[in-house]
Amino acid sequence: MARETLQTALEARAAPMALARDEGKGRLRCLACGHRCLIPEGRAGICKVRFNRGGTLYGPWGYVAALQDDPIEKKPFYHALPGSMATSFGMLGCDFHCGYCQNWLTSQALRDEQALAPIRPIEARAIVDHARHVGALSVTSTYNEPLITSEWAVEVFREARAARLTTAYVSNGNSTDEVIAYLRPWLDLCKIDLKGFDDKRYRALGGTLQNVLDGIARAQRAGFWVEVVTLVVPGFNDSDEELRAIAGFLVELSPDIPWHVTAFHPDYRMSDRGATPVATLMRARTFGQAAGLRYVYAGNLPGRVGDGENTRCPQCGELLIERRGFRVLRQRLERGQCARCRAPIPGFWEPRAAEAPARVRETRIGSP
Template identity: 35%
Template sequence: MTICSTCPHACSLTEGALGACRSRRCIDGAVVSEGYGRITSLALDPIEKKPIARWRQGSTVLSLGSYGCNMHCPFCQNASIAQVDATGVPWREVTPEEVVRAACGLRDRGCIGIAYTYNEPLINWEFLRDTGSLAHDAGLVNVLVSNGFASEHVVEQIAPFVDAANIDLKCFTAEGYRKLSGDLDTVKHTIELLAALPTCHLEVTTLVVPGLSDDVVQVERMARWLASLDPAIPYHLTRFFPQHRMSDVPPTPLATLHELARVAKRHLRTVLLGNV
């Protein structure tokens, strides 16, 4: 058995086996990133779509995603790529050099860098590290959009290359995270590490899911905790729409979002509503 150290799942893998993320595999006694350089999605996006709302407004980023995720949220908005392995979605292989060249070629369209997004980028953190280093050499920025469920050494490896990040804070209870195959303390620690980086602009998003994260007391606790790190952290409260295994659940009422925003604004300077 070989242990994967990328996230707290610490998958114990026999030769040839895939981890819970569906992207890391045990090969020759070592756990490697099988998804390294394999992309399923590529698009030039406004940076505000990440969402990064209070940094380099009006610019664009070359967004790329692979497949797999180490959390298994029933409301996943990108389940067609995030909840499958290499056999479940078409992909093509690219090198870090090719990604950087593509981003540089889009500068005339306002492109300032690369966003690692769509599925969970930290399960293939080596690709982010290698691409991010070359991007910096080319004068580009790197944007991380992540669930934050990663081991500390992974965050430390990619931290020098991340210029902006948006981390999903899915709820604020240990039980809620257990139901999603994650861990609240790990995600909080990732947010703490990034918030402490003077070189990284940080924003945080909570998808307001009925029965999971639509509770006033819970959102106030989240906002108060974020404010203890930095009250200037922009906080996104995003409306849930039926997705994946929650296709029968109605959208979050707009009145709920506005009530939660009023609560969060007691502690944070910038609270933004998404999907409204």
């Protein structure tokens, strides 16, 4: 779809947004992400998908640019409904512009001539019906930045909760108090990227370090189950100093936050360097463990990181969840406790649905 046609199609589908404040003289303050854009009449915010028309803030509604079913380990959540399927939906646009984005076709669709993803009109109920049909236990807003399309996500999550499904965000963490308060009744799980610990580089991606750090703390305070991911990019954020700083920040927040250090592969505009070596991920994992984090996972290199994909009991060392890539091979958790020593393992372990589709768990959790 040509860019003008796409913009017109999106504007035709847009609906009035709740996360906005009137600032007088026709200007609106958008509250959906940390940019807090002040938007005059006829203009759009930094994300390009929320705009002021006649003194009302409009934004994305009633479509998907991607809808698919993934293992929940792919989001990645390792302490939530292991071995289950997550129906994942995404719209267009982002408040960041990361050069190595792996979802750039959807996230940068309104910014980059090369990124043109078609949209498909859909009702919130249809997304949830689809999730139930395929036996998913959760519904996830992902593929673009969900904070900027939060009103639509809540519309989907209302339906999801009615169907006893768990709800999730895969976010860059550039939130506000207002958007978190808005999401709080509806959101269960939140994966947040912590892309480094250097404000200058964060600004080059389109954000600020402090607001993302605040965003992680905010999500945790709201009671969401939070897992943090750092895509370790050679020459960008892989120094000892930076990795140690990330681990130090997280452990201060809670030693129980799972930290995923995942391998980069050249993508989008960052093709000037190679993929992350195994040794770099293992180094990052060692820093996390040395800082006191109890759950540090090495991702994107299945079968090559030793114990780095598995969950062990921090008290007795028992292997609780054995993984290979996105597959759960075996688990020895019993109602959120270690099956051997009964230590509680933090996470979101039980599905909401009393009649959870057992076939999904049976087919995805097997013997090694």
